[in-house]
Amino acid sequence: xxxxxxxLYSLCSILLFAIGLLGFLLNSDFIRKLxxxxxxxxxxxxxxxxxxxxxxxxxxxxxxxxxxxxxxxAAAGTALGLNLASKIAKFARLVQxxxxxxxxxxxxxxxxxNDLQGRG
Amino acid sequence: xxxxFITVFSIPALIILPMxxxxxxxxxxxxxxxxxxxxxxxxxxxxxxxxxxxYVLQQGAPIELIVGGWQPPLGIKLSINAFSxxxxxxxxxxxxxxxxxxxxxxxxxxxxxRFWPLWWLLITALNGVFISSDIFNTxxxxxxxxxxxxxxxxxxxxxQALQASFQYLLVGLFGSLMYLLGVAxxxxxxxxxxxxxxxxxxxxxxxxxxxxxxITLGMMMKCALFPLHFWLPSAHSNASAPVSAxxxxxxxxxxxxxxxNFWFEILTPVVTTAAVTILGVFGAMAVIYGSFxxxxxxxxxxxxxxxxxxxxxxxxxxxxLMFVAPDLARTAIIYFIVAHGCAKAAMFLAAxxxxxxxxxxxxxxxxxxxxxxxxxxxxxxxxSASLIGLPPSGGFIAKWLLLNNAVEAGQWWWVVTLFVxxxxxxxxLFRVLNLAFTTPAQESAIVISSVSEGKLxxxxxxxxxxxxxxxxxxxxxxxxxSSY
Numbered sequence: 001x002x003x004x005x006x007x008l009y010s011l012c013s014i015l016l017f018a019i020g021l022l023g024f025l026l027n028s029d030f031i032r033k034l035x036x037x038x039x040x041x042x043x044x045x046x047x048x049x050x051x052x053x054x055x056x057x058x059x060x061x062x063x064x065x066x067x068x069x070x071x072x073x074a075a076a077g078t079a080l081g082l083n084l085a086s087k088i089a090k091f092a093r094l095v096q097x098x099x100x101x102x103x104x105x106x107x108x109x110x111x112x113x114n115d116l117q118g119r120g
Numbered sequence: 121x122x123x124x125f126i127t128v129f130s131i132p133a134l135i136i137l138p139m140x141x142x143x144x145x146x147x148x149x150x151x152x153x154x155x156x157x158x159x160x161x162x163x164x165x166x167x168x169x170x171x172x173x174x175y176v177l178q179q180g181a182p183i184e185l186i187v188g189g190w191q192p193p194l195g196i197k198l199s200i201n202a203f204s205x206x207x208x209x210x211x212x213x214x215x216x217x218x219x220x221x222x223x224x225x226x227x228x229x230x231x232x233x234r235f236w237p238l239w240w241l242l243i244t245a246l247n248g249v250f251i252s253s254d255i256f257n258t259x260x261x262x263x264x265x266x267x268x269x270x271x272x273x274x275x276x277x278x279x280q281a282l283q284a285s286f287q288y289l290l291v292g293l294f295g296s297l298m299y300l301l302g303v304a305x306x307x308x309x310x311x312x313x314x315x316x317x318x319x320x321x322x323x324x325x326x327x328x329x330x331x332x333x334x335i336t337l338g339m340m341m342k343c344a345l346f347p348l349h350f351w352l353p354s355a356h357s358n359a360s361a362p363v364s365a366x367x368x369x370x371x372x373x374x375x376x377x378x379x380x381n382f383w384f385e386i387l388t389p390v391v392t393t394a395a396v397t398i399l400g401v402f403g404a405m406a407v408i409y410g411s412f413x414x415x416x417x418x419x420x421x422x423x424x425x426x427x428x429x430x431x432x433x434x435x436x437x438x439x440x441l442m443f444v445a446p447d448l449a450r451t452a453i454i455y456f457i458v459a460h461g462c463a464k465a466a467m468f469l470a471a472x473x474x475x476x477x478x479x480x481x482x483x484x485x486x487x488x489x490x491x492x493x494x495x496x497x498x499x500x501x502x503x504s505a506s507l508i509g510l511p512p513s514g515g516f517i518a519k520w521l522l523l524n525n526a527v528e529a530g531q532w533w534w535v536v537t538l539f540v541x542x543x544x545x546x547x548x549l550f551r552v553l554n555l556a557f558t559t560p561a562q563e564s565a566i567v568i569s570s571v572s573e574g575k576l577x578x579x580x581x582x583x584x585x586x587x588x589x590x591x592x593x594x595x596x597x598x599x600x601x602s603s604y
Binding site: 017091 | 194256260263266267270271274279282283285286289290293294297300301304305307308311313
């Protein structure tokens, strides 16, 4: 196989993909999982960009358009994920506080019990 | 005149109308205004989709729109064939029923103000998935669908709902990234994104096999096929009732629609007998496992969610049969999707009323509920008949078509799965009905302050549809089969 720029980019994207996949699957932390997904996304964008270099004197613009759109989607997804993660962390802190306090607040406890029972 | 409306204006209306509504509802922020325009527009959408479906099924040819006059491979094509026309009609009908329900569901104005924009974005994305005829455009719509579905679960605001929606977000993002990787590989190999152009070019080679495997993995995660179903029960059972109904009835079907298109329309030369058999086996395992877990669920909505896992399995049972009698198997799949969509949506709406009036959905404490909420239990019972596959419901016809195909193909082992699945379904659904009709002991009698079942109007309509498509089966199956 000839060592061209396209092949170098493709090789890098495969490496990045592997790193991202490992990060996504092996970590249990919310933010690390999101980061892993982002790295996977970047690997795929790189693969697309490598595909743009098909003609000797011109660049195929369609993969660039696809990557631009993909970046926007990835940013939106990450923003939503971070927002959800911070909300979940807030709930977790609330529970910790309750456990720390000797006399737990009745209403809050009731709320969390209701959630367990799946009240609407 | 009518033809011009259908072929030129109706396709963009499917995207523009719900998206404009999402923006209006978001900007206005008033629940009363949102309710009125939502109900009216949902009716308009049903009318448009009915016209389109009638046109496509009669003409037997897809309607197409080339956006901005830019021909593929550079431009994007939108098209509606028989399958997508039926999916669109189903989406708009179930959407109308759930919209009617949602106008009376929320007690909290703040929650409702967040619900409407996301709701219409979800419908935009569903319509987009069904009409796009371009593999990258499908990716965009898929992501829009995933993000709006996650947000809809999260507006419930409880800790369980937030955790379920985060898990769903991770699964959804990972699934669509796998899909995007498949698209990237396809684009590198052939340099086109249009479905039809691609279908002409594709040959079976290693890179296409890899692309199909990646897309299948991604879509299997999104439509919760058995080994990858882990996120579905918590996501669907912790959302609010209208959202659960939409997710179970339509959102998983959108992923299935994409998967089906890739296997049998676009990458057909790559598909082998071994591959379809593997998916069939996954489907069979989903039927058994999902039904079993539904039977042991302590909560009503969890039971219905596991039932969705089982019913998705049936759709994949038809995959091996696509090689033997494609037309019949396709009709069976379409029938199954419609029957299950209507039945499951109505069932979740009824469960929502039960949960709301009783205050919880623990099955063990729902004894004698039929006396207080007769309409909800009626809807539940009728839709149960369709899910079990009792005649004369739509579910019966779908299962009958599958069974017929399997016997003709000489693949009797799928028949066994169908029977066992039907038995298990009746076991877990009669468990609920049995409890509902038991006279409760005096001290544990349920006290209900206010009973309002008026919002179930749409759900009753859906339950009736499941029966009507069973009664008119001959006409409908011929119409669908002849339109290919």
